[in-house]
Amino acid sequence: MNIAMNRIMKEFKEVMTNETNGIDLKMPEGDLTKNMSNAGSQSGKREIFLQGSILGPPDTPYAGARFHVDIIVVDTYPFNPPKVRFTTKIWHPNVSSVTGAICLDILKDQWAAAMTIRTVLLSLQALLATPEPDDPQDAVVANQYKKDRSLFEKTARHWANVYANGPNAEPECDAAVKNLVEMGFSVDKNVTQASYPYLTECFRDTALQWCPLVIFWLVLPFWLWMLLRRKIHPQPLSISALFIAKMVFAVLFLLVQIGRIVIYILPSHQEKSYASLISPILYIITLLIIIWLTNYDRQKGMFCSGLLFSFWLSVWLAIIPDVIDYSVEYKQQQSVPRLREIIRVWLHFIFAFTSFIINCFAERYNFPKLAPNESEISPELYASFPSRLFYSWVTPLILRGYRKPLTEEDCWQLQVSERAVNIVHRVQACLDGVSGQAKKIGYEMSRPFNKYYVPKAGKTDDEHQDLLNNVPLVDIKSKSTSAPRKIIFWRALFRAYKGKLIIGGLLKVVHDILQFSGPMLLKRILNFLNDSSAPTWLGIFYAILLGAAVFGQTLFLQAYFQRQYLVGLRFRSAITGLVYRKSLKLSNSAKQGTTTGEIVNLMSIDASRFGDMSSYIHVIWSGPFQICLALVLLYQQMQLAIIPGVILLLLLIPLNIFIQRIQKQLTTEQMKLKDQRIKVMNEVLNGIKVIKLYAWEMVFIHRLTAIREEELRCIRKKAIINTISSVLWTFVPILVCITTFATYVLSSENNILTAEKAFVSLALFNLLRFPLIVFPSIINSVIEANVSNKRIQKFLNSDEIDEYIISKSTIDTEGNILTIVNGSFQWSNSNDDPLVLKNVNLKVRQGSLTAFVGTVGSGKSSILAALLGEMNKVDGEVHINGTIAYVPQTAWILNATLKQNILFGRDYNESLYQQVIDACALKADFDILPQGDETEIGEKGINLSGGQRQRISIARALYSEADIYLFDDPLSAVDAHVGGHIFKQAIGPKGLLKEKTRLLVTHGVSHLHKCDAIAVVSRGEIIDQGSYNELMNKSKTLRELVQTIATERQESRTSDTEPKTPTTPLSDTLEDVLKAAQDDRQHETSKPATTEITKGEMKENKEKLIQKEGMETGSVKFNVFLIYIRACTIPMICLICLLFCCLAGAALSTNIWLSKWTDQAKQDANNTAASSRNKIHGLAIYSALGCSQGFVSFLLQLFIYLAAYIASRTLHSSLLFGVLRTPMAFFDTTPIGRIINRFAKDVDSIDSTLPSSLSSSFLTLSGVSVTIIILLYGSWFAIFALIPLAFVFAFIQRVYIASSRQLRRLDSTTRSPVYSHFGETVQGLSSIRAYHVQKRFIDQSDQLLDRNQSCYFASCVSNRWLAIRLESIANTLALSAAIFAVLMRGRLTAGIVGLAITYSMQITQTLNWLVRMASDVETNIVSVERIDEYTQLSLEAPWEISEKKPPPNWPTRGEIQINNLSTKYRDNLELVLKDITINVQPGEKVGIIGRTGSGKSSLCIALFRIIEPTTGEIIVDNVDIRQIGLHDIRSKITIIPQDAVIFAGTVRFNVDPSGTHSDTEIWSALELVHMKPRIAAMENGLLHQLTEGGENLSAGERQLLCMARALLRKSKIFVLDEATAAIDMETDRLIQMTIRSAFKDATVLTIAHRLHTILDSNKILVLSNGYIQEYDEPKRLAANPRSAFAKLLRDANIQLSLASPIPDQPLVQ
Secondary structure, eight states, X not given: OOHHHHHHHHHHHHHHHTTOSSEEEEOOSSOGGGGSOGGGGGGTOEEXXXXXXXXXXXXXXXXXXXXXXXXXEEEOTTTSOOEEEEEEEEEOTTOTTOOSBOOHHHHHHHOGGGGHHHHHHHHTHHHHTSOOTTSSSOHHHHXXXXXXXXXXXXXXXXXXXXXXXXXXXXXXXXXXHHTHHHHOOOOOTTGGGSXXXXXXXXXXXXXXXXXXXXXXXXXXXXXXXXXXXXXXXXXXXXXXXXXXXXXXXXXXXXXXXXXXXXXXXXXXXXXXXXXXXXXXXXXXXXXXXXXXXXXXHHXXXXXXXXXXXXXXXXXXXXXXXXXXXXXXXXXXXXXXXXXXXXXXXXXXXXXXXXXXXXXXXXXXXXXXXXXXXXXXXXXXXXXXXXXXXXXXXXXXXXXXXXHSOOOGGGSOBOOGGGSHHHHHHHHHHHHTTOGGGHHHHHHHHTGGGOTTOOOOTTOOOOTTOOSSTTOOOSOOOOOOOSOXXXXXXXXXXXXXXXXXXHHHHHHHHHHHHHHHHHHHHHHHHHHHHHOTTSOHHHHHHHHHHHHHHHHHHHHHHHHHHHHHHHHXXXXXXXXXXXXXXXXXXXXHHHHXXXXXHHHHHIIIIIHHHHHHHHHHTTHHHHHHHHHHHHHHHHHHHHGGGGHHHHHHHHHHHHHHHHHHHHHHHHHHHHHHHHHHHHHHHHHHHHXXXXXXXXXXXXXXXXXXXXXXXHHHHHHHHHHHHHHHHHHHHHHHHHHHHHHHHHHHHHHOTTOOOOHHHHHXXXXXXXXXXXXXXXXXXXXXXXXXXXHHHHHHHHHHTSOBOOTTSEEEOOOOTTOEEEEEEEEEEESSSOTTSOOSEEEEEEEEETTOEEEEEOSTTSSHHHHHHHHXXXXXXXEEEEEEOSOEEEEOSSOOOOSSBHHHHHHTTSOOOHHHHHHHHHHTTOHHHHHHSTTGGGOBOOGGGTTSOHHHHHHHHHHHHHHTTOSEEEXXXXXXXXXHHHHHHHIIXXXXXXXXXXXXXXXXXXXXXXXXXXXXXXXXXETTEEEEEEOHHHHHHHOHHHHHHHHHHHHHHTBOOOSSSOOOOOSSOHHHHTTTTSOOOOOTTGGGGSOOTTSOOOHHHHHHOOOOSSOOOOOOOSSOOHHHHHHHHHHHOHHHHHHHHHHHHHHHHHHHHHHHHHHHHHHHHHHTTTOHHHHHHHHHHHHHHHHHHHHHHHHHHHHHHHHHHHHHHHHHHHHHHHHHHHHHTSOHHHHHHSOHHHHHHIIIIIHHIIIIIHHHHHHHHHHHXXXXXXXXXXXXXXXXXXXXXXXXXXXXXXXXXXXXXXXXXHHHHHHHHHHHHHHHHHHHHHHTHHHHHHHTOHHHHHHHHHHHHHHHHHHHHHHHHHHHHHHHHHHXXXXXXXXXXXXXXXXXXXXXXXXXXXXXXXXXXXXXXXXXHHHHHXXXXXXXXXXXXXXXXXXXXXXXXXXXXXXXXXXXXXXXXXXXXXXXXEEESSTTSOEEEEEEEEEEOTTOEEEEEOOTTSSHXXXXXXXXXXXXEEEEEEEETTEEGGGSOHHHHHTTEEEEOSSOOOOSEEHHHHHOTTOOSOHHHHHHHHHHTTOHHHHHTSTTGGGOEEOGGGTTSOHHHHHHHHXXXXXXXXXXXXXXXXXXXXXXXXXXXXXXXXXXXXXXXXXXXXXXXXXXXXXXXXXXXXXXXXXXXXEEOHHHHHHOTTSHHHHHHHHTTBOOOOOSOOOSSOOOO
């Protein structure tokens, strides 16, 4: 007989008979071997029969009775520990009828202690799995046996005492109730040795039943508080079948509890516990609240209650142990269930489960009917709680994206709480110091978006409330005496959403605690494997508990991320919205100090940084918390051996601080360089036409490349620093692990590194790895966000326009509607800056027309700016009564339809609208456009001529029906006859505005005599003012101006009659002269030229000029990855792949060696010499492998970052060259914001996001690969779980990637309109403020932002949808690994099991992170795809052709021959020039005229090959320009375009960007254009810095500077495209003299609106509809009364002396 069987008899007898009363154990007499069952001998099993007896305690119904216990011990040695089973019989003299067996459940009911017979006997098993102390085993096992024996003896004596006291003792449960705090709940501590999971009835009736109630009552106050503050859907829901079902089952459950109380009250012979009464009473109270709460939820519009869902789930789970217990006992004893069990257990279970199922559903939501293009509202709030928990409400979107590419319409509308208008006002309230009312204010301001908002009684819904705080309206205000409070931005941002952040923090705490439960459960499982006596169900229970823990982690982590991403979305919206609103209030000085590119960066990069930081911001405190928790648990495992590791961690902190300081400096420097690069790129795109015409592409490429190289230098340094930081913290856990293990095994010979010690520690080290890895990057993100915060804060604290400059007052007694008294103004707030306007005194009568005249830079436009409140008032007063309409000198056109540009947000009035377009001569233009006034206008009015843009701007002002109209020289951009028409029909004394007050800045004198008053401005002062006749008598300045122009231009004017002006639209005026033609650029909206198009078809054509941004669909093509691989260089990629394999091999080797080392250590435990050798050998190899893993990881990340750095340089260079090499047609049809988005967001993704994603992807893929190999290495059975899970994983990933990729693309494409709209806003800021339409533009910006954020929101929730499913797969894998280990514990070593479970727990996050990173790589590689798209654009001709390069001094003569030239803007459009044949002799001056769309500008830009000839040729000095490079022709011909383009930089750079001329030459050129005195007076002269767009110069000065730029080139051929339109008449006269002298030997082509600028030309070319109508000398054309030129002269009252006989027909070549 083996030792274990002997011990059964010896130990059992000793323990059960010593120090007990009435308990005895008897063994049959005789040879025990005779009692062995021969039946089981074949199977190796033997049975021993023992007999025990327990006397009934005295003074009980069982006094004198003997309970006989037949014990059968089954010997299964050596496979399993012996098993014990028993039967019980009772003999009693008072119970004569009882002769058979009585079930144990009857004994339990009558005598609670009797149930412990089973417990006592099962406790025996704890001893049987362990050999005797004197058995030849190691000392560790012997020590464990002694502990087990002591525990057994203590347990046996305890229950013997209970038996002795019997039923007279105080009932166990009642004592537990009374002494709840002192004693705790009564739980059988030996349940782990039972044959099935068993809990005492006391514990089930108290702890389990009360737990759901405690949770409910703790959460209830917060739930009610949330309902009271609920704003989104406050309307009651209708009573539904689901609601009725909830109420019915709640009432049924209530009746069950009442039944439990009734049963308790009824008399019974059974012993009763107070717990049986207290629990139902508590339930009844709670259920009454639940019934009320269910109805209250309905009244508050709650579709599903998370509180009730959690309550019923916990109630159902709490009753399951009762169900198990009664089911097992019923099966064992086959007794009939009694009424008590039916009510207490089964009905309780059924109704709780049914209520739980019912609460899994949400009330039906009747979505409002949607408009045709309207998206659905986000269904999150209307989904059931399980659906929200598992993100099932996202599944329809994911599947839709899998079936077809997603579009904007597929993305949901944002909930009101996520709308920009709500968010911005909420944060603004915190900025204003009223954070307590922030939420209320946010919802109040977003009422129009809440379809279910019910206004409170007595309140009206003012939908027109201005959304911009302190808009500078013209109103009487008392100036605040307090200085403006400085904004602390981050504080307001966090204060606005502190509740969301706190909830996120609580979720993170729960997740962190659950995370550390994994290693503790792993310890339990490994202990279970070492305890062969433990029942199998216990191991499975631990495995299930491990699965539940990791699954709970998943739920809490995803809930945490969801809330944090929503906070991030709100941060992005808040920053973008606040920056946009602030830009509408910027003062001019602040505006000049901040470029558009910098503000775009605030709205894109800085906002994104705040949004990204919010996801991990809690790691700032959670990281240290996890580290501390890990160290505490490690201390429990390894004791003081962790001290070296802790010291190592502490030593790395100062190094990390130093690295972070460097990162902060590099980030700040990089952002400045990025701002500078975007600023220059924005200027390049705005002035791209001039850059191409002047062949300056390489100049700006070198400028941008220089900035980019500096930026790349920062990126390279950041890459190295980030690699060091990342690998340092990646390597730290390995170093801590090595030092801890080394200290532990070397500190004592008795310290053996067992599997339990090693792998529980390793699991904790793995958990320690995450905060250590993430914490530095989070610190880095916080540093970057802090840099962004300072930038945003600086911008939000910028100066605003002074809202107190203008006072609204009534019309004074003299009838003045507008007055300035002693006004002095300057552009900035600095006292050092000079005054722009001095001592201005102005009175304007209501209904009068006042003209302002003066030289360039005299201050005319500044007076209008002062009236608009755009300037800083130093002294004086400004009083205005009424609304203002403003027409700027440079027309501002929106990217919208013509009608929308004119209406400008006002309601459509057919009568007024027709009057306006007639007055502005627009009817003919509308008739020839494809969709009439519904034709879309490109960005900056790109598909309109300058004259058309200005007329649209005037029409906008006329339609506004304002009281005061400010015209800033709008007539200079239109032809003379058109200007006369507009003046007569609109501005003049008989025009549409005859009863309105008009202020007109003008450089012309032809209309001055019709003005009521004239103000002469000089050097910032009004030197003369009065009527025309008065000033002609007393104002020398005005008299000289008028007389000089009259003399020079030979214009005559009748004194009493109006000049002949068109009385009908423009096409009628020139009906027989200039045929109606389409604008040069209008053809971009036409259909392909392959079909014949009628005018009617053109109107039906609904193609848009600015198409939606092109977007790829489907998976990212492999070619895109190849592009990036080639950009990284092939050798670098090969090296990275090699290092990846080495890293995986090193990690695998390290972990497998640890497994073998721990197993070997256990075997060598009794051999001291072998154990010492094993320690040194194992530690040395483990340390070497660990260090090699860290080193390879460092090399891998370093080369990934360096490869990405190389790719960044290559791709940006390709993008820059690709964009600048494209034809002008691309820029005409592509918004600048769309191109800037490529250079800003996409380049930033390639610089920063993509390298980080690639690095994480490689490291995570290595971790996943190692984990899978380890699982297979541990047990090949794992493949049965891996294969199906792999299929599920592949399917989910495939479905997800399709949607995620498209959502990220939508996020990118919907972001561009936000920036484009902002760019439009900045350009038209003065107009927006003048018309007081800030609210409308804010609304538009918010709508565009919400559309972008809806795509971002969909992308975020799709990530959550993926994560919870992937982590569920990983959790299943961990559960499977644990269960396999339990079921195969006889075949697996502890080292292998520990290794497999440790890494299966780790794969939960790594698998999800792998897919996330793979998705991030694919979505960020879209940036490569988008950049590559722009590198593949169709290119214009080569810049230089070396073999056909013309001579250096070409052209020497300037002869131009145009033969049969026909051209079009694009291949699929109509011709704009048709069979043009002219010959321009060297030195000739040719004037080109024709109405808008006749082809004037097209002919000129064809000379520069901006558009290429379709047929025909252009020969310059015997060289066909098609045969030479573009730069060769463009650098030899000079054009002065109509739109003056000034770049931010010095005066010298603007005049000579290439730097090829000396200062002397530049000063000479400036002198020729009469700008030398102005530049010399500036600080630093030629080195004076001009702002973006030259805003610190007047329009005329900008034009003169451009002319100086042209004069400096000294070309033989000049083209003047309405070059003097923005210049006053006197300066124009001087410039014309300069042109005659400076260009006397050059060939000059002049396009002009003013006829006098071309009267002295050698030839006049009249174009109409792309054809030559007339081409001859001006005198010959003027002499022919039928010529178009002669008619134009007659209309302008200009006479030319005849120099030759008049031919019958003009000479047309």
